[in-house]
Amino acid sequence: MIVTVTANPSVDRTIGLPHALARGEVQRAVAVTAQPGGKGINVARVVHGAGLGTVAVLPAGAADPLLTQLAAVGLPHRAVSIDEPVRTNVTLAEPDGTTTKINEPGAELSAGDLARLTDLVAEAAADARWVALCGSLPPGVPADWYAEVTARLHAGGRRVAVDTSGPPLLAIAQARPDLLKPNAFELAELVGGDGARLEAAAAEGDLEPVRGAAADLAERTGGAVLTTLGAAGALLTTPEGTWFATAPAVRVRSTVGAGDSSLAGYLIARHRGAPPEERLRTAVAYGSAAAALPGTTPPLPAHLDPAGAHIRRLS
Numbered sequence: 001m002i003v004t005v006t007a008n009p010s011v012d013r014t015i016g017l018p019h020a021l022a023r024g025e026v027q028r029a030v031a032v033t034a035q036p037g038g039k040g041i042n043v044a045r046v047v048h049g050a051g052l053g054t055v056a057v058l059p060a061g062a063a064d065p066l067l068t069q070l071a072a073v074g075l076p077h078r079a080v081s082i083d084e085p086v087r088t089n090v091t092l093a094e095p096d097g098t099t100t101k102i103n104e105p106g107a108e109l110s111a112g113d114l115a116r117l118t119d120l121v122a123e124a125a126a127d128a129r130w131v132a133l134c135g136s137l138p139p140g141v142p143a144d145w146y147a148e149v150t151a152r153l154h155a156g157g158r159r160v161a162v163d164t165s166g167p168p169l170l171a172i173a174q175a176r177p178d179l180l181k182p183n184a185f186e187l188a189e190l191v192g193g194d195g196a197r198l199e200a201a202a203a204e205g206d207l208e209p210v211r212g213a214a215a216d217l218a219e220r221t222g223g224a225v226l227t228t229l230g231a232a233g234a235l236l237t238t239p240e241g242t243w244f245a246t247a248p249a250v251r252v253r254s255t256v257g258a259g260d261s262s263l264a265g266y267l268i269a270r271h272r273g274a275p276p277e278e279r280l281r282t283a284v285a286y287g288s289a290a291a292a293l294p295g296t297t298p299p300l301p302a303h304l305d306p307a308g309a310h311i312r313r314l315s
């Protein structure tokens with residue numbers, strides 16, 4: 001069982017444009033979709049699609065459209081009821097696959113909401129092997145909440161994966177999560193440097209900058225670090241070794257949910273007892289399959305091209 005936590009869920013509204021985005025001009029959308037979103041929800045949908053047990057934990061009012069959407073897609077979930085509506089995050093999708101995301105701050109959680117969410121996470125995690133804490137934190141939630149929840153889950157013998165950014169990411173390393181999933185920009189936030197340069201160097205075959213940065217981070221957390229590098233692939237750093245994988249070539253339609261799908265792929269393979277290099281292969285296969293699908297559509301096993309990922313051991 002893999003439990004996911006999304007303190008700041010969303011309804012993802014994807015607006016398809018017929019041409020490249022033209023700032024300051026009127027453009028007509030060619031397609032508009034609304035899908036359940038938020039990082040933990042996306043991870044849980046991929047895990048569910050792979051046939052593994054999962055529960056997504058989140059805050060949302062009983063009549064919120066997000067819960068209707070989750071019921072419609074059949075995702076097992078448990079929600080703490082809140083008063084404010086769940087946010088809407090907008091993606092502008094251009095024909096060449098360029099995606100521009102505008103994420104709202106999210107529904108504020110009161111101290112009582114947060115206490116109930118924290119208790120629900122502990123309760124849902126009772127049967128879990130892994131708990132994935134995913135995404136930004138909404139207003140009202142302190143930046144060290146993931147660190148606090150991680151300590152509580154560790155005390156109960158659970159393994160914890162974290163995918164976040166900004167202040168909650170800076171606060172998590174000292175809680176020693178078992179797995180961190182930064183992208184190149186988040187890795188640079190944590191250890192310094194320039195994320196775009198890390199990704200560009202990796203795309204040109206120079207893996208040393210990202211290898212060194214991820215090794216620094218892994219030393220601080222003591223756990224594994226899965227650094228995703230967009231079209232350049234991903235790097236897995238563990239106490240047993242470091243591996244790089246190229247991403248399978250795909251026609252990109254929407255990269256929204258690609259990183260979440262990578263994390264889900266890693267956890268699916270880990271849950272099945274796969275060795276590190278196969279976990280990495282599964283992660284990039286899921287990430288690239290997500291990038292080839294529209295909006296926030298979660299990839300299924302049938303969408304994967306694991307042979308399209310080439311794995312190299314670096315150390």
Ligand SMILES: Nc1ncnc2c1ncn2[C@@H]1O[C@H](COP(=O)(O)OP(=O)(O)O)[C@@H](O)[C@H]1O
Nearest residue numbers: 183228229230231233234247258259284287288
């Ligand atoms: N343009 C792309 N072509 C192929 N695969 C991609 C592309 N962009 C992302 N991916 C896949 O999705 C994974 C996660 O992407 P990334 O952009 O690093 O994550 P995040 O969404 O967290 O920023 C990558 O490791 C890769 O497998």
Ligand SMILES: O=P(O)(O)OC[C@H]1O[C@](O)(COP(=O)(O)O)[C@@H](O)[C@@H]1O
Nearest residue numbers: 037038039089135136257258259260
């Ligand atoms: O919590 P954040 O950082 O605002 O991100 C939430 C957004 O990210 C997503 O989870 C997609 O994430 P990735 O593209 O990084 O996989 C969307 O579903 C959601 O709208």
